[in-house]
Amino acid sequence: MSDRILVTRSSMPEFEEYCEEIRPLWESHWLTNMGVEHKKLESELKERLGTPNVCLFTNGHNALECILEALDLRGEVITTPFSFASTTHAISRKGLTPVFADVRESDCTLDPECIERMITPRTCAIVPVHVYGNLCDVDAIQEIADRHSLKVIYDAAHAFGVERNGVSAAAFGDASMFSFHATKVFNTIEGGAVCFKDPCLYDTLNQWKNFGITGPEDVEYVGGNAKMNEFCAAMGVCNLRHLDDEIAKRKVVAERYWDRLEGLHGVRIFRPADGVKANYAYLPVIIDPSKFGATRDDVFDALDAAGVGARKYFYPLINDFACYRSVYSSDRTPVAQKLASQVLTVPMFADLALEDVNRICDVIAQVGRK
Numbered sequence: 001m002s003d004r005i006l007v008t009r010s011s012m013p014e015f016e017e018y019c020e021e022i023r024p025l026w027e028s029h030w031l032t033n034m035g036v037e038h039k040k041l042e043s044e045l046k047e048r049l050g051t052p053n054v055c056l057f058t059n060g061h062n063a064l065e066c067i068l069e070a071l072d073l074r075g076e077v078i079t080t081p082f083s084f085a086s087t088t089h090a091i092s093r094k095g096l097t098p099v100f101a102d103v104r105e106s107d108c109t110l111d112p113e114c115i116e117r118m119i120t121p122r123t124c125a126i127v128p129v130h131v132y133g134n135l136c137d138v139d140a141i142q143e144i145a146d147r148h149s150l151k152v153i154y155d156a157a158h159a160f161g162v163e164r165n166g167v168s169a170a171a172f173g174d175a176s177m178f179s180f181h182a183t184k185v186f187n188t189i190e191g192g193a194v195c196f197k198d199p200c201l202y203d204t205l206n207q208w209k210n211f212g213i214t215g216p217e218d219v220e221y222v223g224g225n226a227k228m229n230e231f232c233a234a235m236g237v238c239n240l241r242h243l244d245d246e247i248a249k250r251k252v253v254a255e256r257y258w259d260r261l262e263g264l265h266g267v268r269i270f271r272p273a274d275g276v277k278a279n280y281a282y283l284p285v286i287i288d289p290s291k292f293g294a295t296r297d298d299v300f301d302a303l304d305a306a307g308v309g310a311r312k313y314f315y316p317l318i319n320d321f322a323c324y325r326s327v328y329s330s331d332r333t334p335v336a337q338k339l340a341s342q343v344l345t346v347p348m349f350a351d352l353a354l355e356d357v358n359r360i361c362d363v364i365a366q367v368g369r370k
């Protein structure tokens with residue numbers, strides 16, 4: 001391979017399309033603080049996600065922090081260690097105590113039975129992650145939350161565009177956070193959003209993301225600054241026009257990977273569950289060394305040598321991070337521990353050539369044969 005292939009590559013509109021979208025910003029000199037592009041993107045996202053309540057943010061992480069703040073939570077929050085640092089950091093940075101529950105081997109999402117075991121009188125919420133775009137068992141989680149009067153805030157950073165039986169991922173729980181980072185299926189360069197059930201939260205979220213300002217001369221909260229600027233919103237408006245095409249192209253890439261990898265002994269991939277419209281955000285591969293004859297790290301190294309930048313999303317587990325391990329241990333989440341040692345996310349993006357997918361799969365197969 002001539003050029004190195006990285007785990008993903010940002011999708012972008014045509015340059016002229018973006019220029020056309022931002023031209024009025026030059027004329028108006030209005031660049032941020034909830035301008036026209038911000039309003040336009042918010043309303044188009046409501047339509048696209050079929051949800052009445054959407055609030056935009058600078059990034060997914062700030063969106064998650066703001067919704068935790070706006071819900072005025074106190075105490076323990078049950079979450080998954082099998083995620084990006086952001087999920088647990090948001091909980092901790094808001095003064096809440098993360099409590100790790102184990103995940104399901106089948107799709108890496110939180111195991112409802114493990115959630116139930118971790119509930120104490122101090123538990124106030126559950127923050128599950130639709131990791132890789134794999135939808136959590138939303139019905140079981142909601143049933144547990146209702147029984148124990150807990151809030152459910154989904155980290156749906158990976159799940160934009162995912163639907164179950166025609167219902168968007170944005171519809172589950174009390175709220176869902178989406179990331180619109182450059183590496184996501186839908187990007188605004190940097191950006192994120194919260195979709196939520198209670199319409200009263202809209203004003204509160206807008207206030208939290210704007211220094212806690214509640215009126216011309218009133219500041220009621222110690223808020224931060226998490227407003228999406230007009231250039232990012234304009235990128236979102238453009239990219240949203242091409243979302244269906246983006247997902248369709250990713251599906252072709254995913255299907256080629258599945259065709260090539262599914263037959264390999266000791267290699268497991270995730271197929272979308274019944275009734276789920278997937279977004280093909282990531283292509284995680286689980287390598288069982290006892291059957292495959294080589295480890296995940298062997299495959300990582302071989303791909304690296306062949307010019308392919310796969311990534312170990314999500315290794316190490318969050319409960320093994322230096323900033324958490326004095327309090328937590330991944331030994332208490334053994335399924336997540338095993339998955340983290342076996343997972344490799346291989347390149348996945350809309351314009352990835354099928355010929356490159358074939359070559360990546362050839363490298364993987366060769367490692368197993370050695």
Ligand code: T4K
Binds near residue numbers: 062
């Ligand atoms: N919750 C979950 C479950 C998440 O996965 C994330 C973010 C969040 C919350 C927080 O959402 P944000 O606050 O980020 O909106 C990347 C992303 O920065 C991060 O957004 C993402 N998850 C995480 C899984 O991946 P890195 O450090 O691995 O990114 P980096 O810079 O190594 O980029 C990965 C590849 O993407 C590069 O090899 C090439 C490609 N790339 C990257 C950039 C920056 C592009 O093609 N264009 C680009 O502009 O974290």
